[in-house]
Amino acid sequence: MxxxxxxxQQALTPGAPSCAHCGASLLIEVDGAEPACAIHPTLRSLGTCDRCGAFACAMCLRVDSRGQVLCQNCHEREPDVLLPWDRREELGTFMAFWKTFVEVLLRPGSFSTVRAEGSVGSSLLFALLSSLPSSFVTGVTYLGLFSFMTQVFPVASTQPEVEQRFQWVGLATFAFCVLVIPPLTLVFTLLNAGVDHLFLRMGGITRDFAVTLRANALSQAPMVLGGVPIIGAQVAPFWVLVARVFAYRGLHRTTWGVAAVGALAAPLTFCMLCGGGYIALILLAVGRS
Ligand SMILES: [Zn+2]
Ligand SMILES: [Zn+2]
Ligand SMILES: [Zn+2]
Incomplete structure (x- = not known):
């Protein structure tokens, strides 16, 4: 905006006293019925604050990181904290990821003061990095499992071609986990954020899909714990959902209710459909016998 x-009629620079295009002074005296600035009663208002509705003169107008037109007062009150992830150039990608990971895990409440905007690319990169440790550990686990099986089963040691086959299957599973699962994670992230965005829209949020995608990706940080053998895979998905409720509430500046529906409606529907499918299969099997 x-x-x-x-x-x-060219777009003016908020806060500047004159137009950057035609050079005209924007500090215009009020004459007659025109609305005046709420702070400077002698100056003409050039716009109203999207937040509080106050009339603002050229000096008092501001535009925030989301492109909202705000008055100076509201702009000063607007929290717009950068996450470590937004400071990748300064911190380095790895450090920025690590600090954001800790922040999301331990202080999800800080989402409500964090900048809502981030590029689609930066969000997807965060989701990708969050998925790498668990895909790698899963891959290594399968690789180890298949090599272990060749040691345990005596048939493998007497038939070298069987042993080799086991090793190939192990390698293929490892390659699948490391090369195929991460890109799939990105596709899933986009789909999941898309569905969540529809639910959030029904709850009345006005911010863009990029904000939902950013919240969805950042809340995947706990998936790093999926790389911790045994406990990680059980705990991480639930931690993700909790972090996501915080992220949707914070970045969309919405209520707990709307954020919870946005984060949980899709996974719950999915579980119910799967659960329903299983029950139908069982009933079918029981009916046949
Ligand atoms: Zn002009
Ligand atoms: Zn205002
Ligand atoms: Zn003013």
Whole structure:
């Protein structure tokens, strides 16, 4: 959203006293019925604050990181904290990821002051990095399992071609986990965020899909714990869902209720469909016998 210059109609720079395009002074004296600035009663208002509705002159107008037009007061109050992930150039990608991971796990409440916008690319990169440790550990586990089986079963040692086959299956599973699962994670992230966004929209949120995608990706940080053998895989998905409720609430600045529906409606529906499918299969099997 932009505010036009009253003379040349080009977008003016909020806060600047004159137009950058035509040079006209934007500090115009009020004459007659025109609305005046709430702070400067002698100056003409050029726009209203999207937050509080106050009339604002050129000096008092601001635009925030989301492109909202705000008055100076509301702009100062607007929390717009950068996550470590947003400071990748300064911290380095690995450090930025690690610090954001800790933040999401231990202080999910800070989502409510964090900048809502982030590029689609940066969100997807975060989701990708979150998935790598668990895919790697899963791959290594299968690789180990298949080599172990060739040691345990005596038939393998007497038939070298069987042993070799086991090793190939192990390697193929490892390659699948490391090369195929991460890209699939990205596709799933986009689909999941898309469905969640529809539910959030029904709850009345106004911010873009990129905000939902960012919240969805950042809340995948606990999946790193999926790389911790045995306990990780059980705990991580639930931790993700809890973090996601915080993330949707914080980045969309919405209520707990709307955020919870956005985060949980899709997975619950999915579980119910799967559960329903299993029950139908069981009934079918019972009916046949
Ligand atoms: Zn102008
Ligand atoms: Zn305001
Ligand atoms: Zn003013």
């Amino acid at each position: 932009s505010i036009p210059c009253p003379r040349c």
